[in-house]
Amino acid sequence: MRRKLVAGNWKMYGLKAQLGEVEAIAAAAAANPQVDVALCVPFTLIAPAIAVSGALPIGAQDVHEADKGAHTGCISADMLRECGATLTIVGHSERRADQHETSHDAWAKAAAARRHGLKVILCCGETEAERDAGRAERIVQSQIEKSLPDGASPDWLTLAYEPRWAIGTGKTPTLEDIAAIHAIARAKLRMMVGDAADGIRILYGGSVTGANARDILAVDNVDGALVGGASLTAEKFVPIIRAAASLS
Numbered sequence: 206m207r208r209k210l211v212a213g214n215w216k217m218y219g220l221k222a223q224l225g226e227v228e229a230i231a232a233a234a235a236a237n238p239q240v241d242v243a244l245c246v247p248f249t250l251i252a253p254a255i256a257v258s259g260a261l262p263i264g265a266q267d268v269h270e271a272d273k274g275a276h277t278g279c280i281s282a283d284m285l286r287e288c289g290a291t292l293t294i295v296g297h298s299e300r301r302a303d304q305h306e307t308s309h310d311a312w313a314k315a316a317a318a319r320r321h322g323l324k325v326i327l328c329c330g331e332t333e334a335e336r337d338a339g340r341a342e343r344i345v346q347s348q349i350e351k352s353l354p355d356g357a358s359p360d361w362l363t364l365a366y367e368p369r370w371a372i373g374t375g376k377t378p379t380l381e382d383i384a385a386i387h388a389i390a391r392a393k394l395r396m397m398v399g400d401a402a403d404g405i406r407i408l409y410g411g412s413v414t415g416a417n418a419r420d421i422l423a424v425d426n427v428d429g430a431l432v433g434g435a436s437l438t439a440e441k442f443v444p445i446i447r448a449a450a451s452l453s
Contacts, residue, residue, distance in 0.1 A: 207406050209422065209449040210241040210363060210429035212326060213436025214266060214294060214410075219250045227254045229439035230446075231261035237450040241429070244436065245294050245326075248280055255289040264292035267300060268323070270313035282321035292324035294431075296352055298369040302332075308351035316354040319361055326363045326408070326431060327352055329390070333370035341368070342389050349393045357397070359404030365431040366390055371411030373433060380424050383409055387426035415444025422449050 213230070227244065234242035245264040246254050254263045269279040285293060295318065296311030315325045329348035331341040345366065353362075366386055371377050378386075387407050394402035409421055410431030421427060429449060435441040 207359075207404065207428045208239070208241050209453050210243070210406050210408060211442075211446050211449050212243045212245060212264075212363075212365075212408065212429065212431050213442055214297070214431060214433050215244065215246045215250075215437060216266065216299070216433060217247060218437055219247050221250070221253055223250075223437070224253055224257050226437065226439050227261070227263075228257045230436075230442055231258045233439060233443040233446050234261050235259065237446050239453040240446060240449045242446055243292060245292070248285075248288075251285070251288040251290050262291045263289065264294070264324075264326075265290050266294050266297065268293045268295065268314050268318050270310070270317045272317070272321075282317050282323055285318075285323060286321055290323065292326065293318050294326045294328065294365075296328045296348070298328060298330050298367050298372060302369065308348050311348075311352040312354055315352065315362075319354060319356070324361045324363070326365050328365045328367050328410070328431070330367040330369050330411075333368075336368065336370065341386065345386055345390060346393050349390060350397065353394075353397055357394075357405065358401050359406070363406045363408060363429075364390060364394070365408040365410050367410035367431060373412065375412050377412050377417060377421070380420060383421060383427065384424045387424065391426050413445060415441060415448065418445040418448035419451060422452055 243262040295314045300306045331344040406428035408429045408431045413430045
């Protein structure tokens with residue numbers, strides 16, 4: 206049975222003044238040991254967050270594909286490891302949209318993270334226009350195929366399905382739509398990595414809240430959640446952790 210994972214993505218939010226929220230979330234994670242919990246915070250907050258997070262894993266939101274070089278403003282996997290990060294998000298839809306990253310970019314970044322011992326949350330998901338055109342399943346399959354490095358295994362890889370149109374909008378797909386995409390993602394993983402696919406967690410992300418978390422997390426092949434805005438405070442994030450724990 207795959208353990209549930211609830212991962213928070215703080216995006217471009219978070220200063221040292223918010224470290225109390227990290228402490229409170231870490232306490233909730235410790236109180237619900239049947240669930241895995243992680244926080245991916247801004248680069249500037251990784252080391253300070255680790256100082257107060259106890260056993261709660263702290264990760265990054267992106268990583269550069271190169272180990273070093275003339276890449277102004279970029280952060281390598283080695284740098285993340287030196288800060289104490291244990292994981293990173295790769296291929297998030299906001300980076301695909303705003304920074305024009307491709308699935309090949311996500312592939313290269315995931316491979317770099319793996320080379321240096323970081324765990325990876327690899328994101329995929331369609332736009333609203335793509336869903337309206339009936340292309341959601343094809344887009345997700347293509348992104349997985351083009352983004353997944355060789356040697357994918359449950360030891361270091363988690364997949365996250367995030368429909369771009371649901372992120373931060375308050376909109377969510379129906380439970381049936383979520384189940385359909387997660388089933389397709391699982392099938393694509395099996396085609397690519399065989400039996401290892403059965404151990405790879407697939408998270409759902411996109412306007413997950415304490416109110417809808419239990420229903421979403423109960424869907425077949427939904428192994429947790431990648432949470433944006435609701436992960437910024439313990440008040441909103443802890444109910445999602447507890448919802449996952451109630452299903453474990």
